[in-house]
Amino acid sequence: MESASVNAAEQHECRQCCTFCDRVVHPSGCIESRCAYLYLFDDEQTGQRFMGCMNKVFRAEIEVEAFEQAQRTRHGFGGVKMTGRPIPRCRTSVEKAYGGYGEPFDCVNPRFFDSPVEPDPAFDLRDRL
Ligand code: SF4
């Protein structure tokens, strides 16, 4: 089970040139779209509230207070590493770790920037046929 999720995570990273790209999900989109897969829970020991994705599009559990603080800054919270296949309502992007000029930074895998989205199973029209 764990190896499957590791493989899924690896599908969302490209290291074929020196740019080092990762697909990320923006939790701000989960909140704005009121996604039903977004869950919240409170840590009884610390009192901290966390949020996560039931769909495991991202596996990180994010502390809500830290997220809200970051959202109030100019750059916002940003994205977290994508570990599963997103659905249309997920806000996704590709983050580049390094920038540079010349051949070492020339993209040799442009399809990595294609959308990784799959249809939302909740809206799968085949169920109605
Ligand atoms: S399915 Fe997408 S929009 Fe919904 S909680 Fe997960 S990452 Fe966010």
Ligand code: SF4
């Ligand atoms: S720029 Fe292209 S080849 Fe380089 S890491 Fe990103 S996706 Fe891969």
